[in-house]
Amino acid sequence: xxxxxxxxxxxxxxxxxxxxEAYGGAIRAHIEERSGRVVSSxxxxxxxxxxxxxxxxxxxxxxxxxxxxxxxxxxxxxxxAGARDLQDSYTTIRAMAGGVLQRLNALAEKKS
Amino acid sequence: xxxxxSRVGRLLAALLIRGAEAPFILxxxxxxxxxxxxRGLAPADARRRDLRNILASAGSxxxxxxxxxxxxxxxxxxxLGFRTIVRTPGLSFVAVCALAIGIPVGLxxxxxxxxxxxxxxxxxxxxIRTLCYWRDSVHEQAAAGDYFLWRTSLRSFGALAAYRPTTxxxxxxxxxxxxxxxxxxxxxxxxxRTPAMLGRVLRADDEKSGAPGVxxxxxxxxxxxxxxxxNIVGRSLLIGGAPFSIxxxxxxxxxxxxxxxxxxxxxxxxDGGGPRSGATLVVFGRLSxxxxxxxxxxxxxTLTSSLAAGNPDAFKRLRAAVLPAWHLTFGFPxxxxxxxxxxxxxxxxxxxxxxxxxxxxxxLLILARTSTRASEFAVRTALGASRxxxxxxxxxxxxxxxxxxxxxxxxxxxxxPGRVLTAMGITLPYWIDTGLTAATVVRGLVLAAACAVIAxxxxxxxxxxxxxxxxxxxxxxxxxxxxxxxxxxxxxxxDVAVAxxxxxxxxxxxxxxxxxxxxxxxxxxxxxxxxxxxxxxxxAPPQQVARTQAAVFDKLRGEPDVRAVTFATALPRMDHPxxxxxxxxxxxxxxxxxxxFKVRTAxxxxxxxxALEQPLVAGRGFDSRDxxxxxxxxxxxxxxxxxxxxxxxxxxxxxRQAASDGAPVGPWLDIVGVVGHMGVHALTPSQDDGMYxxxxxxxxxxxxxxxxxxxxxxxxxxxxxxxxxxxxxxxxVAMPVPLDEMFEGDWYLLEALVLGVALLVGVLLSLAxxxxxxxxxxxxxxRTREIGIRVALGASQWRIARDVAARAVVQIGVGVLIGxxxxxxxxxxxxxxxxxxxxxxxxxxxALVLGVSVMLLVSFAACTVPTLRALRIAPxxxxxxxx
Numbered sequence: 004x005x006x007x008x009x010x011x012x013x014x015x016x017x018x019x020x021x022x023x024e025a026y027g028g029a030i031r032a033h034i035e036e037r038s039g040r041v042v043s044s045x046x047x048x049x050x051x052x053x054x055x056x057x058x059x060x061x062x063x064x065x066x067x068x069x070x071x072x073x074x075x076x077x078x079x080x081x082x083x084a085g086a087r088d089l090q091d092s093y094t095t096i097r098a099m100a101g102g103v104l105q106r107l108n109a110l111a112e113k114k115s
Numbered sequence: 116x117x118x119x120x121s122r123v124g125r126l127l128a129a130l131l132i133r134g135a136e137a138p139f140i141l142x143x144x145x146x147x148x149x150x151x152x153x154r155g156l157a158p159a160d161a162r163r164r165d166l167r168n169i170l171a172s173a174g175s176x177x178x179x180x181x182x183x184x185x186x187x188x189x190x191x192x193x194x195l196g197f198r199t200i201v202r203t204p205g206l207s208f209v210a211v212c213a214l215a216i217g218i219p220v221g222l223x224x225x226x227x228x229x230x231x232x233x234x235x236x237x238x239x240x241x242x243i244r245t246l247c248y249w250r251d252s253v254h255e256q257a258a259a260g261d262y263f264l265w266r267t268s269l270r271s272f273g274a275l276a277a278y279r280p281t282t283x284x285x286x287x288x289x290x291x292x293x294x295x296x297x298x299x300x301x302x303x304x305x306x307x308r309t310p311a312m313l314g315r316v317l318r319a320d321d322e323k324s325g326a327p328g329v330x331x332x333x334x335x336x337x338x339x340x341x342x343x344x345x346n347i348v349g350r351s352l353l354i355g356g357a358p359f360s361i362x363x364x365x366x367x368x369x370x371x372x373x374x375x376x377x378x379x380x381x382x383x384x385x386d387g388g389g390p391r392s393g394a395t396l397v398v399f400g401r402l403s404x405x406x407x408x409x410x411x412x413x414x415x416x417t418l419t420s421s422l423a424a425g426n427p428d429a430f431k432r433l434r435a436a437v438l439p440a441w442h443l444t445f446g447f448p449x450x451x452x453x454x455x456x457x458x459x460x461x462x463x464x465x466x467x468x469x470x471x472x473x474x475x476x477x478x479l480l481i482l483a484r485t486s487t488r489a490s491e492f493a494v495r496t497a498l499g500a501s502r503x504x505x506x507x508x509x510x511x512x513x514x515x516x517x518x519x520x521x522x523x524x525x526x527x528x529x530x531x532p533g534r535v536l537t538a539m540g541i542t543l544p545y546w547i548d549t550g551l552t553a554a555t556v557v558r559g560l561v562l563a564a565a566c567a568v569i570a571x572x573x574x575x576x577x578x579x580x581x582x583x584x585x586x587x588x589x590x591x592x593x594x595x596x597x598x599x600x601x602x603x604x605x606x607x608x609x610d611v612a613v614a615x616x617x618x619x620x621x622x623x624x625x626x627x628x629x630x631x632x633x634x635x636x637x638x639x640x641x642x643x644x645x646x647x648x649x650x651x652x653x654x655a656p657p658q659q660v661a662r663t664q665a666a667v668f669d670k671l672r673g674e675p676d677v678r679a680v681t682f683a684t685a686l687p688r689m690d691h692p693x694x695x696x697x698x699x700x701x702x703x704x705x706x707x708x709x710x711x712f713k714v715r716t717a718x719x720x721x722x723x724x725x726a727l728e729q730p731l732v733a734g735r736g737f738d739s740r741d742x743x744x745x746x747x748x749x750x751x752x753x754x755x756x757x758x759x760x761x762x763x764x765x766x767x768x769x770x771r772q773a774a775s776d777g778a779p780v781g782p783w784l785d786i787v788g789v790v791g792h793m794g795v796h797a798l799t800p801s802q803d804d805g806m807y808x809x810x811x812x813x814x815x816x817x818x819x820x821x822x823x824x825x826x827x828x829x830x831x832x833x834x835x836x837x838x839x840x841x842x843x844x845x846x847x848v849a850m851p852v853p854l855d856e857m858f859e860g861d862w863y864l865l866e867a868l869v870l871g872v873a874l875l876v877g878v879l880l881s882l883a884x885x886x887x888x889x890x891x892x893x894x895x896x897x898r899t900r901e902i903g904i905r906v907a908l909g910a911s912q913w914r915i916a917r918d919v920a921a922r923a924v925v926q927i928g929v930g931v932l933i934g935x936x937x938x939x940x941x942x943x944x945x946x947x948x949x950x951x952x953x954x955x956x957x958x959x960x961x962a963l964v965l966g967v968s969v970m971l972l973v974s975f976a977a978c979t980v981p982t983l984r985a986l987r988i989a990p991x992x993x994x995x996x997x998x
Binding site: 046 | 139146173
């Protein structure tokens, strides 16, 4: 199992959620909408490149759209290895969080 | 109205975001901007955010391409490299051969300097140093007086030693065998820390006047001359007729200072008479504990400065130097060593030029091949391969090729020089090893990487420098007849220009050798009939030297086979020392050029020209009037007369020695005669300015004798020894060699060098021709569709062929025009060919005509074959097959 960083996890979740429509812009928008986190396009592209190098995602070139200088989008999909790594990461978080959430909430609500 | 992205942002994005992923990233940036606008962000804020996204994306793209992992060639790349070599064996063979020749040539200068500039055996720290003087840029050896003073004054040296080289005649079976040896102080062996293999080394007692004559012999001499006799110590040895007792045999690896086999005690009767006086000696020593070369240099300079204050004339412009020990055997080229010579940089650049030419040519061939791989690169890019990935693969592919060439080149470099030198009978100093060193291997690897970049990666950068769309469009375009573009034209022009320069220089060098090779027809000296010997009268006052010399000359003149005997400090074709001379400007005509001139000088007997049957061109020869103290007369050669005085009469004009800064040194000298070329330099015997001063008997010791013999001069060699010994038991005759054989080694070397250069140029020319053919035929074959259309439209075949050929002729013409001035400049300035007669320009012109003809023929073939093929195809077929 390879270690996944936080942004990598977010991107992999977004790719899974978006299915066939997982391209850079959509992934960024999805992360912003669901997590409220503002992520730059550069960070998204770099992370996607790294994930592709690790063969956790695979890219395919979409059909060029007229009116946008013929530029295509690059769509990403989770590979089985990517799915396993994401599953492992999520399981680890859940295992660690089990039984401590209540206490965590209480601590967070406490005035410092 | 929908807000739009800023122009600046789009321009920045187009400029900064490059590579295979660029289209997707640009699309993402548009999407991100639209998304921001759609969710209600103010247009100004959306544009600001867009700009931040652009910069962040550009940063990530560039950071990604610079990531080492992006460039790291993998094992797969190496495998692909081998596969490419197997798939294109012809191209790979040509490339490996070209680089395997170019790489050792490029490495040779530094390798040679590494081999020469190394410490003596047993002195890994370089603690053994030599002490000498420099006057301006000319080395001056120490004198006996300097040695005695330094030995007692300098604290930086634990021990000092002095020696002078000598070639003695070893009497064996009635014949004299010349043996290189040195007369040296006993401290030499302490400093070198080398004990004798048998017996003992020299001792301080042996140096005393009146002590029995002793000798230490080398291992080779012991083995060859005495059959390796284990009881050699105590046996007697006849040197020049005098008995010497052998006291020791040195180990096989010891031949100090270079390739010497005999060590005799150096006997000096007094302390040399103070600094800068006494016999000329080579002085060296071992630094004492705690001393550094810098501290020793400072101490010596302080001593020299204090001496100069007391005797400013003797020490004028004189600088003392403490230098590495290898200077002992290489004629002290410059205080900084060989690397510091400007000539070395020039040689290094010239020796790297063939490799650059090879790289450019291999690059051209690769470009031709790479252009056929453009579709492969485009597809791989479309499938997601980054530009860095493709470039690293090409680099790895070519690195395999370059490493094969480097391996072959290093093997050549490690093996060949030693064999060539052995075959030529040249013995290197005993401590030199021409084998490969780690530094040379590392330099070889660096050159291999540079070759891989120049010849492999640069063409690939050109082929992968666009986006996927552009690459695919380009592939389509190239199929439909587009040309390779300006890069190929530029490379062809450079290629031809460099080939022209190389051919010109090779032609010039060949012409120079032919024009200046010493022969009786060139300088009038019948060197094959003249025996050259050195007569050394040891440990004798000047009057005794003069008497002995006169007696030896008389005895020689009485020999039936001797036609003439004369003497000088240097004989024709030997290297005469250079002096800077200025001419008397006041008396000079307005047309006379300003000095100072570099003039090679020798002191000669007054009958020198008569004895060698060299008639004076103008004025008179020397006679007894010129030997009086204040005579101050000189004879110049025709080259100097022509250069300094033009068409004016030089007789009666005056010359004076000058320092490099133009300051006069010494008195004015009257020119009384002009003589033809007799050779004042070993390699350019008939070209240099020459000047002769009169020399009386006993004027110098040792002195060079020229003995003109009827028949074979070698036969007289042993007789000369006998006559000299009969005249004076202290007289030693050394180096008896026919004059024409003295320089055979030099000429053999020079001719081998010319042959090597010719071979190299031949290989480069072949390579340039094949690269030219590959590129031109590719360019023409890519125009098949165009030719088909023009034929269909009714263009004449002649006109089409002319158009195709015109482009090649223009490229070659531009290359020739660029190369010619450089070829001319190098031939005439660097090689100093001016004044060598018509043969050199003719040789240069012939070589250039030959080279350019080859280029034109190759271009003609490269254009003709694909053009004819294109013309033979029916226009419709051409359109169908290439469209």
